[in-house]
Amino acid sequence: MSNAQKTALIVLDFINGITENPYFKTYIDQHQVIEKSNQLIKKFRKNKQLIIFVKVGFSDNYVELAHRSILFVHNKPNNWVKLSERSTDFDSRLDYQAGDVVVIKHRINAFYSTSLEAILNANEIENLVLCGVSTNMAVEGTARDGHDRNYAVTIVKDACAAHSEEDQNSSLSIMSRIVEIKTVAEVLA
Numbered sequence: 001m002s003n004a005q006k007t008a009l010i011v012l013d014f015i016n017g018i019t020e021n022p023y024f025k026t027y028i029d030q031h032q033v034i035e036k037s038n039q040l041i042k043k044f045r046k047n048k049q050l051i052i053f054v055k056v057g058f059s060d061n062y063v064e065l066a067h068r069s070i071l072f073v074h075n076k077p078n079n080w081v082k083l084s085e086r087s088t089d090f091d092s093r094l095d096y097q098a099g100d101v102v103v104i105k106h107r108i109n110a111f112y113s114t115s116l117e118a119i120l121n122a123n124e125i126e127n128l129v130l131c132g133v134s135t136n137m138a139v140e141g142t143a144r145d146g147h148d149r150n151y152a153v154t155i156v157k158d159a160c161a162a163h164s165e166e167d168q169n170s171s172l173s174i175m176s177r178i179v180e181i182k183t184v185a186e187v188l189a
Contacts (some may be wrong), residue, residue, distance in 0.1 A: 013131025017087030
């Protein structure tokens with residue numbers, strides 16, 4: 001198995017409830033983050049490499065909700081990110097296609113209580129390339145956990161979005177100590 005075939009692209013949380021939220025929308029649109037992520041998706045599809053689309057979401061009764069989480073505590077009273085609603089559909093600009101691999105998460109980290117690692121192991125994946133939103137939450141959390149599980153992790157900085165340049169740069173600076181930080185152009189080269 002070639003090194004390319006041992007590499008998976010993980011696309012994190014490009015769902016309507018996040019990409020349409022003004023808190024992230026400006027950064028995503030100004031930096032063309034979805035368009036840049038689509039460039040990665042196109043390359044991985046062409047090379048027949050594994051692509052995993054990850055989204056956060058909850059059942060209608062929020063049975064999976066971490067009720068002590070200060071991040072998620074407002075979801076239930078506001079009816080946010082229910083899997084039965086449009087808010088958890090992938091953004092229509094994202095090159096998600098029917099039949100693509102989807103992992104649903106109920107926490108920040110895509111590994112926590114999901115099928116992600118089983119999928120990676122079944123496909124003999126050793127290297128992870130991450131893109132998505134938000135850099136300082138889902139991307140960083142998944143990258144840290146991937147690192148600790150002995151994956152070689154790359155964060156594609158211009159295919160990730162945070163609320164602000166400050167959040168983006170701070171997260172990437174910290175993460176550069178344990179993962180590779182690259183641009184889309186560097187990954188495509």
